[in-house]
Amino acid sequence: MNTKTPKHDCRLWVGTSGYSYAEWADAGFYPPGTKSGNMLPLYTQNFPITELNFTWYQMPKARALERMHRQAPADFRFAAKLTRTLTHEIDPGQWRGQAVQYRDGIAPLIQARKLTAVLLQFPPSFVRAPQNRRYLAALLDELDGLPLAVEFRHASWATDRVFAELERRRTTLVTVDEPDLPGLFPRLDIVTNPGLFYIRFHGRNAKGWRSGNMQKQFDYDYGDDELRRWADTHIAKMARQASSGVIFFNNHVRAQAPRNAVRLINLLIERGIMGKEG
Amino acid sequence: MNAYDRSIIHLNVADFAVAVERVVDCRLKDRPVIIAPEGAARAAVYDMSEEAYRNGIRKGMALRRAVRLCKNAEILPPHPDRYEHAMGALLKQTLPYSPLIETGEADGHLFMDVSGTARLFGPPVDVAWRLRRQVKKDLGLDPIWSVGPNKLVAKVATRLVKPDGEYIVGAGEEKSLLAPLPISLVPGIEAADLRRLREFNLTRVFQFTALSLEQLQIPFGARALFLYEAARGIDPSPVLPVGQTPPKVIADHEFGNDTNNISVLERVLYGLVEQIGGRLRRRRRAAGQVAVILDYSDGMRRIRRLAVKPATANDLTLFALARRTLLLAWTRRVRIRHVRLICDRLTFPPAQQDLFAAERKKKKDRDNLILAIDDIRNRFGHEAVRFGRSLAA
Numbered sequence: 001m002n003t004k005t006p007k008h009d010c011r012l013w014v015g016t017s018g019y020s021y022a023e024w025a026d027a028g029f030y031p032p033g034t035k036s037g038n039m040l041p042l043y044t045q046n047f048p049i050t051e052l053n054f055t056w057y058q059m060p061k062a063r064a065l066e067r068m069h070r071q072a073p074a075d076f077r078f079a080a081k082l083t084r085t086l087t088h089e090i091d092p093g094q095w096r097g098q099a100v101q102y103r104d105g106i107a108p109l110i111q112a113r114k115l116t117a118v119l120l121q122f123p124p125s126f127v128r129a130p131q132n133r134r135y136l137a138a139l140l141d142e143l144d145g146l147p148l149a150v151e152f153r154h155a156s157w158a159t160d161r162v163f164a165e166l167e168r169r170r171t172t173l174v175t176v177d178e179p180d181l182p183g184l185f186p187r188l189d190i191v192t193n194p195g196l197f198y199i200r201f202h203g204r205n206a207k208g209w210r211s212g213n214m215q216k217q218f219d220y221d222y223g224d225d226e227l228r229r230w231a232d233t234h235i236a237k238m239a240r241q242a243s244s245g246v247i248f249f250n251n252h253v254r255a256q257a258p259r260n261a262v263r264l265i266n267l268l269i270e271r272g273i274m275g276k277e278g
Numbered sequence: 279m280n281a282y283d284r285s286i287i288h289l290n291v292a293d294f295a296v297a298v299e300r301v302v303d304c305r306l307k308d309r310p311v312i313i314a315p316e317g318a319a320r321a322a323v324y325d326m327s328e329e330a331y332r333n334g335i336r337k338g339m340a341l342r343r344a345v346r347l348c349k350n351a352e353i354l355p356p357h358p359d360r361y362e363h364a365m366g367a368l369l370k371q372t373l374p375y376s377p378l379i380e381t382g383e384a385d386g387h388l389f390m391d392v393s394g395t396a397r398l399f400g401p402p403v404d405v406a407w408r409l410r411r412q413v414k415k416d417l418g419l420d421p422i423w424s425v426g427p428n429k430l431v432a433k434v435a436t437r438l439v440k441p442d443g444e445y446i447v448g449a450g451e452e453k454s455l456l457a458p459l460p461i462s463l464v465p466g467i468e469a470a471d472l473r474r475l476r477e478f479n480l481t482r483v484f485q486f487t488a489l490s491l492e493q494l495q496i497p498f499g500a501r502a503l504f505l506y507e508a509a510r511g512i513d514p515s516p517v518l519p520v521g522q523t524p525p526k527v528i529a530d531h532e533f534g535n536d537t538n539n540i541s542v543l544e545r546v547l548y549g550l551v552e553q554i555g556g557r558l559r560r561r562r563r564a565a566g567q568v569a570v571i572l573d574y575s576d577g578m579r580r581i582r583r584l585a586v587k588p589a590t591a592n593d594l595t596l597f598a599l600a601r602r603t604l605l606l607a608w609t610r611r612v613r614i615r616h617v618r619l620i621c622d623r624l625t626f627p628p629a630q631q632d633l634f635a636a637e638r639k640k641k642k643d644r645d646n647l648i649l650a651i652d653d654i655r656n657r658f659g660h661e662a663v664r665f666g667r668s669l670a671a
Contacts, residue, residue: 019403021396022394022396023397026397033282035282035449036283036448036449037449037450038450054446057404057406057407057444058403058446060442063454065447067451067454084407134283190596191594214400214404215396215397215398215399
């Protein structure tokens with residue numbers, strides 16, 4: 001599934017945000033009764049990459065990540081979310097120490113050359129204000145050298161100055177697909193890092209988005225026409241501008257994410273944007 | 279083994295008593311705080327804040343010594359009612375997520391079994407994180423949280439990150455989590471086990487797990503299986519439904535004047551045994567364990583337990599064991615303020631007879647005696663017949 005395309009020379013990886021969901025066994029993606037400890041090896045048979053969500057909840061621990069990546073084949077890749085104490089619950093006196101801890105925690109993935117991106121996902125409350133701009137700049141400096149990708153949830157960050165600064169830093173701006181709701185960061189196919197683009201499909205459940213319940217927020221099934229439009233327009237364009245790209249589906253609630261991801265992979269292969277051999 | 283993965287959340291408000299006091303009086307924040315009974319001649323530390331802990335203060339330490347170690351500490355009397363209230367509020371926050379919630383006794387600990395609730399509430403880690411955020415916002419308490427495949431592992435995980443933080447342990451990671459840790463961090467491994475393990479020069483879990491069950495059975499006998507499993511992170515015990523604690527029968531006595539007179543204590547203890555024995559027999563149950571909790575006048579507490587084999591509801595047999603337990607708990611010269619007797623591990627009275635006729639007869643005589651006393655008391659009242667030892671000297 002992941003291979004260089006002769007047409008655009010852009011290597012694509014498509015996967016899901018997280019892989020350990022008990023509901024996916026009920027929905028048929030994993031065999032019935034699959035234990036969470038056995039899910040990663042099964043997942044890697046279907047996808048070449050995953051996005052680690054648990055690193056948002058808990059500071060990654062090197063020993064645990066070491067054990068985890070050994071369960072995956074050598075060519076499998078990971079993207080890891082930045083811990084919440086650096087994006088959502090920032091303590092001005094502590095965050096630099098947290099950044100150091102994070103770097104230490106994910107070291108096994110870097111050493112094994114399996115870390116494709118570190119996702120800095122900011123909450124909707126993180127608006128473009130002087131204090132937040134200063135913090136973001138300091139955070140990007142602190143995490144310099146890591147393959148960083150920044151996801152904004154607030155529309156105030158959608159300005160050329162922000163994109164130019166990310167481009168200067170060769171930091172990826174995450175492209176998001178989410179409901180059309182006022183205040184949300186718009187759907188933009190801007191590539192700020194020629195080395196990597198990063199797309200996240202959150203689903204378009206406008207009703208559940210602000211319910212505070214993750215099970216409603218990410219409950220959405222992408223239709224064929226929606227995925228087709230993405231493949232034909234945005235992804236094709238971004239693949240021409242970057243040497244690699246990662247695409248994740250976060251609509252995990254009833255295992256729509258792996259279904260939609262497989263469908264998108266097929267569409268990309270049909271269009272020659274992605275190679276067949278994996 | 280379970281057919282499915284379990285997800286157990288453990289919430290632990292570190293230094294619970296201090297945390298509750300700090301909600302009541304925010305000036306205590308960031309200051310060393312010691313909770314200890316005031317006015318007692320030889321008061322002991324009941325709980326303390328992290329700042330006080332760093333100054334060398336420990337639970338149970340004499341207050342006078344604690345004050346010397348940490349001169350600027352704020353000393354507060356214990357308010358058990360406040361802690362119970364806060365515990366109730368904490369439980370209330372968790373109720374929407376699961377019917378299986380087990381709380382400690384107003385100590386800021388709480389286990390929740392959220393297995394199979396992901397479709398409703400999202401992944402267990404998300405539930406835990408949201409709960410912590412909610413508890414912080416609504417109650418001003420900041421619990422440590424962990425998610426693990428069982429209670430034992432979840433509890434170890436919160437111990438590892440104390441005083442704040444979180445720990446997620448995936449299924450299958452139990453053994454590797456425990457391996458490098460000191461054995462004393464594994465819940466359920468008690469002081470006597472640790473002493474024994476030290477004799478064998480075993481201090482870390484991985485040294486201990488190198489031994490087979492058969493090897494462990496030589497020094498530890500019947501306890502070997504528990505130790506063998508605990509060190510490997512195996513714990514099949516369920517999280518009990520809210521409000522359902524294991525059935526037990528409790529009787530208390532508070533001394534008007536604190537005492538360390540053995541005959542007074544034995545008389546009181548016999549009274550407690552009679553109360554409990556009567557209740558057990560009325561419920562047609564027998565006790566498999568007795569526990570004695572002694573509260574000394576300086577606030578120190580000692581708890582000791584003994585197994586009752588075979589289980590019984592006979593006052594005479596129970597008293598012999600309760601007395602032994604009392605002597606195990608009674609290790610100090612300080613006078614005693616309160617004694618509590620607990621009988622638990624309740625079972626149906628065992629049907630198995632003694633092998634030897636003499637033993638059988640002795641047991642039958644004892645049972646008949648108690649039955650006869652019960653009959654008389656049922657007809658003529660409790661005071662109609664009494665044992666000599668229950669009369670005041």
